[in-house]
Amino acid sequence: MITIDGLTKRFGDWVAVDDLSTTIRPGVVTGFLGPNGAGKSTTMRMIVGLDRPTAGSVTIDGRPYAALPSPTRTVGALLDAATAHPGRRAHDHLRMVAASNGISRRRVATVLDQVGLGDVGNRRTGGFSLGMAQRLGIATALLGDPEILLLDEPVNGLDPDGVRWIREFIRSLAAEGRTVLVSSHLMSEMQHTADHLIVIGRGRLIADAPLQDVLQAASLNAVRVRTPQPETFAAELVGAGCTVQRASTDELVITGASLPEIGDLAHRTGIRLHELTTKAATLEEAYLELTGAAVEYTDGAADTTRASGRRPRRKARR
Numbered sequence: 071m072i073t074i075d076g077l078t079k080r081f082g083d084w085v086a087v088d089d090l091s092t093t094i095r096p097g098v099v100t101g102f103l104g105p106n107g108a109g110k111s112t113t114m115r116m117i118v119g120l121d122r123p124t125a126g127s128v129t130i131d132g133r134p135y136a137a138l139p140s141p142t143r144t145v146g147a148l149l150d151a152a153t154a155h156p157g158r159r160a161h162d163h164l165r166m167v168a169a170s171n172g173i174s175r176r177r178v179a180t181v182l183d184q185v186g187l188g189d190v191g192n193r194r195t196g197g198f199s200l201g202m203a204q205r206l207g208i209a210t211a212l213l214g215d216p217e218i219l220l221l222d223e224p225v226n227g228l229d230p231d232g233v234r235w236i237r238e239f240i241r242s243l244a245a246e247g248r249t250v251l252v253s254s255h256l257m258s259e260m261q262h263t264a265d266h267l268i269v270i271g272r273g274r275l276i277a278d279a280p281l282q283d284v285l286q287a288a289s290l291n292a293v294r295v296r297t298p299q300p301e302t303f304a305a306e307l308v309g310a311g312c313t314v315q316r317a318s319t320d321e322l323v324i325t326g327a328s329l330p331e332i333g334d335l336a337h338r339t340g341i342r343l344h345e346l347t348t349k350a351a352t353l354e355e356a357y358l359e360l361t362g363a364a365v366e367y368t369d370g371a372a373d374t375t376r377a378s379g380r381r382p383r384r385k386a387r388r
């Protein structure tokens with residue numbers, strides 16, 4: 071379990087993570103979402119002691135990362151896929167990491183097999199595709215057979231097969247009881263992968279709830295009707311205080327009333343309905359609604375209102 075309490079990180083005057091408190095629990099996949107520059111990577115780096123908090127704390131099973139008796143056996147992290155030397159063979163890279171962390175060499179073959187690189191362990195990593203590099207990064211994170219996994223954008227650059235593989239793999243790790251925190255920009259993917267969501271914007275917590283609750287809370291949860299009398303019914307609905315959007319010739323998407331209320335209104339006003347269903351918000355819609363005010367850039371202009379307004383240059387890509 072990861073416990074984050076009042077975590078804050080400033081880079082000069084810039085507040086990258088702002089008084090963040092949350093708990094990341096075992097046995098579920100926790101999706102970590104937020105617009106570019108929201109502070110996700112900085113938070114993950116602080117979890118594993120790569121960045122030092124300006125204030126607040128983060129503990130793993132009650133201790134700071136540096137105080138864990140065996141950090142790499144407790145937490146595995148994929149923070150940057152391109153960490154292997156390009157001239158080094160995949161299994162040599164893993165053997166080196168294993169040796170420097172007191173992990174048995176036998177784990178190397180196991181994790182290579184686990185991530186589907188069993189046949190290419192003797193290839194130099196410089197010739198790896200982005201997808202293979204991501205898999206090697208995950209293999210590295212798994213070397214210590216850790217109970218906690220932090221995966222920063224693990225599906226970056228993967229093709230659809232790779233994306234599906236990662237999804238199933240991540241879910242299987244959580245099903246084994248591990249704590250899995252995974253950041254991603256791909257909302258459709260997260261909708262299929264995460265059980266719980268932590269959404270941050272401008273370093274602050276925006277939402278911390280089960281995926282289903284986030285989806286249900288989105289005001290986009292609407293009712294969809296198909297009717298041969300769309301104009302008449304739209305006028306009735308607006309008169310009843312609903313917001314109506316014409317989705318196609320015979321289709322209306324309505325917010326502001328429940329499905330039974332809309333069905334009853336159609337009945338009372340003699341409107342013929344061909345379909346009456348709820349239209350749940352997708353995670354993408356829910357996410358955009360949640361983070362709308364928290365994007366770092368609007369119309370191409372940097373937001374300079376945060377903290378003292380002086381924004382540091384974007385960090386170099388790690």
Ligand SMILES: Nc1ncnc2c1ncn2[C@@H]1O[C@H](COP(=O)(O)OP(=O)(O)OP(=O)(O)O)[C@@H](O)[C@H]1O
Binds near residue numbers: 107
């Ligand atoms: N070493 C650093 N020095 C200065 N500013 C930094 C540094 N690292 C991060 N930042 C700034 O802190 C903010 C948060 O960055 P972070 O990388 O944590 O966001 P993110 O949510 O991971 O974004 P992305 O999704 O684009 O990777 C950004 O404005 C970034 O420019």
